[in-house]
Amino acid sequence: AQSVAQPEDQVNVAEGNPLTVKCTYSVSGNPYLFWYVQYPNRGLQFLLKYITGDNLVKGSYGFEAEFNKSQTSFHLKKPSALVSDSALYFCAVRGYNTDKLIFGTGTRLQVFP
């Protein structure tokens, strides 16, 4: 069965510092991995996805994610955090023969000035 784990409920980081939001997955076959962001009282917005190819994926708002097959991880990163990055971040996985996504429980990112 497919599953996604986001081990941290909250990540705190100072503005200007690098940030990492962790995600690990379990799926049969090749994984298709996604990151979404949710601002307060809004729907989810797509940030980036990994399908195949380069393990480092670049996405919106300066975010990137590194796919690591041996560690079954897909951590979200940004070199320099902004206060406006404060939001709820979701990792999701999709199996090969389905359109359905399985979401993690979310990680709240708090960036302090």
Added chain:
Amino acid sequence: NAGVTQTPKFQVLKTGQSMTLQCAQDMNHNSMYWYRQDPGMGLRLIYYSASEGTTDKGEVPNGYNVSRLNKREFSLRLESAAPSQTSVYFCASSESGTSGVAANEQFFGPGTRLTVL
């Protein structure tokens, strides 16, 4: 191009009442989804529709029904609301495609915040 729209934005029901949540997308997507979001549990798929006229159960379908009225619209119905259905409901759509190349992202509506008393 409005993307995915949902109505209503907020709703309060009494236990046992029924209601329908509406969702429409203008991106010509084949696949549409209904999720519920609860604190600490992420998003859980209620129902899914791969194309007009087809629907499939997700992770938490009990207590809900859906209708894929046409390619644009996908409604979610609560026949007899229960307090356990208090949640935020999101509709989403995507280009369909089960092959690896077409692993398309989902586009989400703004959500409906439902409270069942």
